[in-house]
Amino acid sequence: MNIHQNxxxxxxxxxxxxxxxxxxxEKLTPAGVGLPGGFRRRTPGLRREEVALLAGVGATWYTxxxxxxxVRASAEVLSALADALRLDAAERxxxxxxxxxxxxxxxxxxxxxxxxxxxxxxASLSGQPAYILGRRWDVLAWxxxxxxxxxxxxxxxxxxxxxxxxxxxxxxxxxxxxDWESVAATSLAMFRADxxxxxxxxxxxxxxxxxxxxxPEFRAWWPRQEVQRPLAGHKRLxxxxxxxxxxxxxALAVIDRTDMKLVVYTPLEGGTDEKLxxxxxxxxxx
Numbered sequence: 001m002n003i004h005q006n007x008x009x010x011x012x013x014x015x016x017x018x019x020x021x022x023x024x025x026e027k028l029t030p031a032g033v034g035l036p037g038g039f040r041r042r043t044p045g046l047r048r049e050e051v052a053l054l055a056g057v058g059a060t061w062y063t064x065x066x067x068x069x070x071v072r073a074s075a076e077v078l079s080a081l082a083d084a085l086r087l088d089a090a091e092r093x094x095x096x097x098x099x100x101x102x103x104x105x106x107x108x109x110x111x112x113x114x115x116x117x118x119x120x121x122x123a124s125l126s127g128q129p130a131y132i133l134g135r136r137w138d139v140l141a142w143x144x145x146x147x148x149x150x151x152x153x154x155x156x157x158x159x160x161x162x163x164x165x166x167x168x169x170x171x172x173x174x175x176x177x178x179d180w181e182s183v184a185a186t187s188l189a190m191f192r193a194d195x196x197x198x199x200x201x202x203x204x205x206x207x208x209x210x211x212x213x214x215x216p217e218f219r220a221w222w223p224r225q226e227v228q229r230p231l232a233g234h235k236r237l238x239x240x241x242x243x244x245x246x247x248x249x250x251a252l253a254v255i256d257r258t259d260m261k262l263v264v265y266t267p268l269e270g271g272t273d274e275k276l277x278x279x280x281x282x283x284x285x286x
Contacts, residue, residue: 015068017098022066024085025051033086054084075101114141118254118262127276128264129247135259136203137163137191148279149239149265150176159210164191168215178236178244181217188221189228196227230261234268241282242275 026045030036035050052062057077064071073081078099082092112134122130122143129149131142139153139161147153150173159165166173167184177183198204211218232250239245247265254260267273 010070011068013098013100014070017095018066018068020095020098021051021081021085024087024091025066028086033084051081051084055080057081073099112138112140112260114260115257122262125264126280127273128266129276130262130264132254133163133251133261133263135194135198136207137194139163140260144283145276145280146265148276148283149237149242149245159207162207164188165207165211168211168218176237176239178238183235184217185221185226186228186231186233188218189226190230192222192225193227193229235265239275239279242279244270245272245275246270247272 025048028046030046030050033046033050033054035046035054048063048066049059052059055062055077057080061071065073075096078096078101082095085091087095114132118132119141122132122141125143126145129143129146131146131153132140134140139156142150142153153161160170164187167177167180167187174180195204208222212222213219230251232248235247235249237245237247246268248268249263249265252262252264254262267276
């Protein structure tokens, strides 16, 4: 893309950005944002000056944004504008995308709820072990195939249902993982990357403290500060009843729930698919 083409793209994006701001402003009313109504208005929605006041920016500068002029808003200002315009999550992401900036993410707190639609999808994956991980890598929901391979998560409580805790402290789970050392090291690096957003969170700190106490490997590896992005790969398991099994695993982000992941294991070679079916039949009879 040459300089002229690039400038045309930027101009079009600024124009679209301004039009989006204007459309959201016109949807609001003074009463809806806690401002006095004042005199009769010739145009719908809020005035530009009112949006600027709510966002804590200059009225002239905000006007330039709506006009698509060559001015750049910081992430902090974009967040203030999103709050002032009462944008929902989708609208906020769109605002940041038009400004070519990554959206600021809200840190979730409190109990995590898995939508019923996700639970139904998990149940439908009858031939693929799958579960939902929460922000701290706690297993929040799972399907029958996951139970057949990894055991019944419903029998586990507290940290015992946490994936990273299970990898490093559960002897039975450790025996299941053929390549335990590489799996554990990779898992730890991905967990550290995920937990960065929650530095100082008491739940995370307590989990790390527990693992430092209970696992010599965790105690040795955690200070190395290794990080890694989530990835797909193969995992070899030695199941006590199914024998050697190989799966391809993939972690997928859950839309509108940035702290949740859907982890799916797809059976690969070596008769893993048939072994899984037999384990499921055994579990149904039990």
